[in-house]
Amino acid sequence: MQEKFSQILLNAKQDVEKIDNSKDLYDLKTRYLGKNGEITALLRGMKDVAPEQRSAFGKMINDLKVEVEKTFDDKDQMLKQNELNQRLQNEAVDVTLPGNAPAMGSIHPLNIVKNKIINAFCGMGFEVFEGPEIDSDYYCFQALNIPKDHPARDMQDTFYITENFLLRPHTSPGQVRTMENKKPPIKILSPGRVYRADDDASHSPMFHQIEGLVVDKGVSLCDLKGLLDEFVRIIFDKDTKTRFRPSYFPFTEPSVEVDVSCCKCHGKGCNLCKGTGWIEILGAGVVNKKVLEMSGIDSNEYSGLAFGLGIERITMIKYGISNIKTLFESNINFLNQFNRR
Ligand code: FA5
Numbered sequence: 001m002q003e004k005f006s007q008i009l010l011n012a013k014q015d016v017e018k019i020d021n022s023k024d025l026y027d028l029k030t031r032y033l034g035k036n037g038e039i040t041a042l043l044r045g046m047k048d049v050a051p052e053q054r055s056a057f058g059k060m061i062n063d064l065k066v067e068v069e070k071t072f073d074d075k076d077q078m079l080k081q082n083e084l085n086q087r088l089q090n091e092a093v094d095v096t097l098p099g100n101a102p103a104m105g106s107i108h109p110l111n112i113v114k115n116k117i118i119n120a121f122c123g124m125g126f127e128v129f130e131g132p133e134i135d136s137d138y139y140c141f142q143a144l145n146i147p148k149d150h151p152a153r154d155m156q157d158t159f160y161i162t163e164n165f166l167l168r169p170h171t172s173p174g175q176v177r178t179m180e181n182k183k184p185p186i187k188i189l190s191p192g193r194v195y196r197a198d199d200d201a202s203h204s205p206m207f208h209q210i211e212g213l214v215v216d217k218g219v220s221l222c223d224l225k226g227l228l229d230e231f232v233r234i235i236f237d238k239d240t241k242t243r244f245r246p247s248y249f250p251f252t253e254p255s256v257e258v259d260v261s262c263c264k265c266h267g268k269g270c271n272l273c274k275g276t277g278w279i280e281i282l283g284a285g286v287v288n289k290k291v292l293e294m295s296g297i298d299s300n301e302y303s304g305l306a307f308g309l310g311i312e313r314i315t316m317i318k319y320g321i322s323n324i325k326t327l328f329e330s331n332i333n334f335l336n337q338f339n340r341r
Contacts, residue, residue, distance in 0.1 A: 005064045012068045016075045029072045106339035113315040120234040129188045131174040139173035144251040157197035167195035171211035179295035184302050186215040201323045208311040215304040224305040252285025282309035
C-alpha cells in the first residue's frame with residue numbers, strides 16, 4: 001500500500017511539474033483532490049479496511065494528502081509569482097518618455113495687433129482710455145460737429161437702440177469724453193468695438209477701432225504726419241511707405257486718410273490693394289476748433305490731432321488675410337497659426 005501511495009505522490013509531482021498556468025493547475029488539483037479525485041477515492045475506501053489497520057491507513061492517506069496539497073500550493077505560488085512578474089514587465093511604464101503636451105490656446109490675431117499698436121503708441125507717451133460701447137447721440141455725433149440731419153451721418157450706417165442711444169459707430173466719442181475730463185496736455189488712445197450696418201469681404205457690422213488724440217499747445221499736421229509715419233514703421237516692415245490723402249471728417253479740419261504701400265506687391269498693384277499699390281488704414285486730422293470748444297478746451301491756446309484706425313484692416317494687411325470674416329470664425333486651424341509656442 002505504501003508503494004501505491006508513493007507512486008501516487010510521484011505521479012502528482014511529475015504532473016505538476018509539466019503545468020505552466022494556474023488554470024491547468026486547478027484542473028489537475030481537482031483530478032487528485034476534488035470530490036471525485038484519486039486521493040478522495042482512497043479516503044472513501046477506508047470503510048473497506050480492516051478496523052485494526054484503519055488508523056495506520058488513515059494516517060498514510062492523510063500524509064499523502066498533505067504532501068500532494070503542498071506540491072500543488074508550491075506550484076501555485078510559483079505560477080502566481082511568474083504571472084505577476086510577466087504583468088509587471090508587460091505593463092511597465094517608462095517614466096522617462098516625454099508626456100502628451102496639453103493643447104494650448106493662442107492670442108487672437110486681432111489682440112496681437114491691438115497690443116502691438118497700443119505698445120507702439122505707449123512708447124510715444126500715450127495713455128489708454130476706454131469709453132462705453134453704447135453711447136448717446138450727443139457723444140457719437142453732435143459733440144463731434146455732426147448735428148442732426150448733417151449729411152455726414154450717412155457715412156456711418158448706425159444701429160440705434162433708442163432715439164438718443166446707439167451702438168457707437170466709431171471710437172471718436174472717446175475724444176470728447178477725454179477732453180471733458182482731462183486738462184491738456186492730452187495724449188490718449190481709446191480702443192474698442194464699434195458697430196455699423198456694413199457687410200462685405202473687407203467690412204464687418206462689428207469691428208474694432210483705436211482712436212488717438214493729442215491736445216497741446218502748437219501741435220500741427222506736421223506732428224500728426226511724424227507720429228503716424230513712426231507708427232507705420234513700427235507695425236509694418238521698415239520699407240513700408242505712407243501716403244496722406246486729403247479727406248473729410250466733420251470733427252477734423254484739415255482731414256486726411258492715410259494709406260500704406262501694399263505689403264503684398266510693394267506698390268506694384270495686386271488683388272489685395274485692388275491694383276492701386278496702396279491700402280487705406282486710417283482717418284485722421286487736426287481737431288476741428290468747434291469740437292475743442294464744445295468740449296471746454298480753449299482753441300486759441302490749444303490745438304489737437306486725432307486719428308482713428310481699424311484693427312481688422314491692419315491685421316488683414318499684416319497677415320495677408322483676404323476676407324474679414326476669417327477673423328471672427330474661430331477656426332482652430334487658422335488660429336493655431338498664431339500660436340507662438
Ligand atoms: C472713422 O471712423 C473716423 N472716426 C476716424 C477718424 C478719427 C478720423 C479721428 C479723424 C479723426 P472711417 O469711417 O474711415 O473713419 O473708419 C476708420 C477705419 O475703420 C477705416 O480706415 C477702416 O480701417 C476701418 N473700418 C471702417 N468701417 C469698417 C468696417 N465696417 N469693418 C472693418 N473696418 C472698418
